[in-house]
Amino acid sequence: MSEIEIKNLTKTFKAKDLNVTALNNINLTIEKGDIFGIIGMSGAGKSTLVRTINFLERPTDGQVFIEGVDLATLSEKELRKKRSKIGMIFQSFNLLEQKSVTDNVCFPLELAGVKKKEARQKAKELLKTVNLEEKAKVYPSQLSGGQKQRVAIARALATEPDILLCDEATSALDPQTTESILQLLKEINEKLGITIVIITHQMSVVTSICNKVAIIDNGDLVEEGAVEEIFESPKSDAAKELILDTKIRYSPLDVLEAERKVRIVFSENSAYEPVIANLILNFNAPVNILKADTRNVGGKAKGEMILGLPEGEDLQEQMISWLKERNLAVTEVKEDV
Amino acid sequence: MFDQKVIEMILVGIKDTLYMTLVSTFFGYVLGLPMGIILNVTRKEGLRPNRIIYGIGDFICNIVRSVPFLILLILLIPFTKFVVGKSYGSTATIVPLVICAAPYIARVVESSLNEVDAGVIEAAKAMGASNLQIIFKVLLVEARVSLLTGATITTGILLGYSAMSGTVGGGGLGDIAVRYGYYRWQADIMIVTVVLLIIIFQLIQNFGTALARFIDHRKH
Numbered sequence A: 001m002s003e004i005e006i007k008n009l010t011k012t013f014k015a016k017d018l019n020v021t022a023l024n025n026i027n028l029t030i031e032k033g034d035i036f037g038i039i040g041m042s043g044a045g046k047s048t049l050v051r052t053i054n055f056l057e058r059p060t061d062g063q064v065f066i067e068g069v070d071l072a073t074l075s076e077k078e079l080r081k082k083r084s085k086i087g088m089i090f091q092s093f094n095l096l097e098q099k100s101v102t103d104n105v106c107f108p109l110e111l112a113g114v115k116k117k118e119a120r121q122k123a124k125e126l127l128k129t130v131n132l133e134e135k136a137k138v139y140p141s142q143l144s145g146g147q148k149q150r151v152a153i154a155r156a157l158a159t160e161p162d163i164l165l166c167d168e169a170t171s172a173l174d175p176q177t178t179e180s181i182l183q184l185l186k187e188i189n190e191k192l193g194i195t196i197v198i199i200t201h202q203m204s205v206v207t208s209i210c211n212k213v214a215i216i217d218n219g220d221l222v223e224e225g226a227v228e229e230i231f232e233s234p235k236s237d238a239a240k241e242l243i244l245d246t247k248i249r250y251s252p253l254d255v256l257e258a259e260r261k262v263r264i265v266f267s268e269n270s271a272y273e274p275v276i277a278n279l280i281l282n283f284n285a286p287v288n289i290l291k292a293d294t295r296n297v298g299g300k301a302k303g304e305m306i307l308g309l310p311e312g313e314d315l316q317e318q319m320i321s322w323l324k325e326r327n328l329a330v331t332e333v334k335e336d337v
Numbered sequence B: 001m002f003d004q005k006v007i008e009m010i011l012v013g014i015k016d017t018l019y020m021t022l023v024s025t026f027f028g029y030v031l032g033l034p035m036g037i038i039l040n041v042t043r044k045e046g047l048r049p050n051r052i053i054y055g056i057g058d059f060i061c062n063i064v065r066s067v068p069f070l071i072l073l074i075l076l077i078p079f080t081k082f083v084v085g086k087s088y089g090s091t092a093t094i095v096p097l098v099i100c101a102a103p104y105i106a107r108v109v110e111s112s113l114n115e116v117d118a119g120v121i122e123a124a125k126a127m128g129a130s131n132l133q134i135i136f137k138v139l140l141v142e143a144r145v146s147l148l149t150g151a152t153i154t155t156g157i158l159l160g161y162s163a164m165s166g167t168v169g170g171g172g173l174g175d176i177a178v179r180y181g182y183y184r185w186q187a188d189i190m191i192v193t194v195v196l197l198i199i200i201f202q203l204i205q206n207f208g209t210a211l212a213r214f215i216d217h218r219k220h
Ligand SMILES: Nc1ncnc2c1ncn2[C@@H]1O[C@H](COP(=O)(O)OP(=O)(O)OP(=O)(O)O)[C@@H](O)[C@H]1O
Pocket: A013, A014, A015, A020, A021, A022, A040, A041, A042, A043, A044, A045, A046, A047, A048, A049, A201
């Protein structure tokens, strides 16, 4: 049985005179133990989607199953119980400002009626897990963003949930802190076997810890699969844009122009062959390297390059098939890079 | 300067003023706090939006608050007589004070609760909190500094109103000030009572501010 199953999910918001379809017939299956990334541009419907997973947002149409249970069939009370088994963390941390770190972590246990002593013991353990033992008595206003998110993670884990939902959990953090929070989430996933759903608009978050990814564009699920696959050969425009987007910041030029552009991704074994040099020698024609980068995707080193090919359609096609023969993933790039 | 009788009268006045102010603040909150919570919960963005209930509460608050206190005092005489058996003296004054304060308090409470971060409420919901748990363990706790500041301001206002009720025989320092200062032109007694009112007001304000600072953990 899948941990989370979303079937034909549609969500429409009724504003005064117009209806906004935030989600349009989404089908998605998330297996136990997955770190599942949901990525999309701002306003794509990511937050709405993650909020339907614990029914903070009720679908207009379609169903959400958690471990085979249709959430729509639960009573209010049963639903609250179910929610306590689905942890959630947020971009803005959402800690209780008037409660100490320990009391924040104890809070979900207090709601569940767990004895105070027991709750404190649990909180102590969890603060150890997130490496914040020394801040137990401090109040949230005295913590940095990364520390606040650690407290939020400890709090979300207090009720020993099966699922952890993360809505832009690292978007307010700097790159180093983001990395440390992501590593913490990975550790939690490995140690506790918790299924993690990560909402983000940054491809780097997905490539660094997710094993699967779904791409949401304007309320539609446009692509879904293993992160490696989609990173190597994105099919939808939205996926290509998201993958290229993160790279724009590293580009020395605003717009790199070329007649025809392709993006190639090296996997570990192909990276050592001097592919580009061989390509040029083989065809005796110049090739422009518009951009090059290496990234860590699911623990494996991946290199990517965007090449500007020389003029002449025949030559271009030959070059592309030559590259493909060398087991490189090749995709056309139409956008300005 | 003053003889024993006057001093005694002033002491009783202080006692009556404090009595009216504090008791009416207390009963004002007994009525106003739940009203404020209901307004917050039933508003459009609230935990349980309900246009009808919100509309009724909103209407009552606005009506009562738009009647000047002195007129309310007179309008309520039959009701006051019914509740405490007479229409003059400090205990009788508490009735109109409470009626006047409750809708005001409801508004103050509502706006304090409205300030609580929606994200925190969302997080509590995601943890499986019920609406009652959210009200008592999140809203009232997170808003406590603002609630206390509101209560301090309310107490100050009721102190002023209790003095005003002196003009119609309400007792307390206001009563003394009116009787001696206005009817008998004994300015010295009037000045003393006014100074006492100012001191009491300052004490309430300073105590409230200090307590608010003490219970606020958002400070560094
Ligand atoms: N309560 C609401 N009422 C009306 N429209 C809404 C509501 N919540 C979301 N929407 C709309 O639904 C769409 C999707 O919103 P959502 O918050 O899910 O986007 P998102 O992908 O999370 O974006 P971001 O990256 O900016 O957080 C948007 O067009 C938004 O305006």
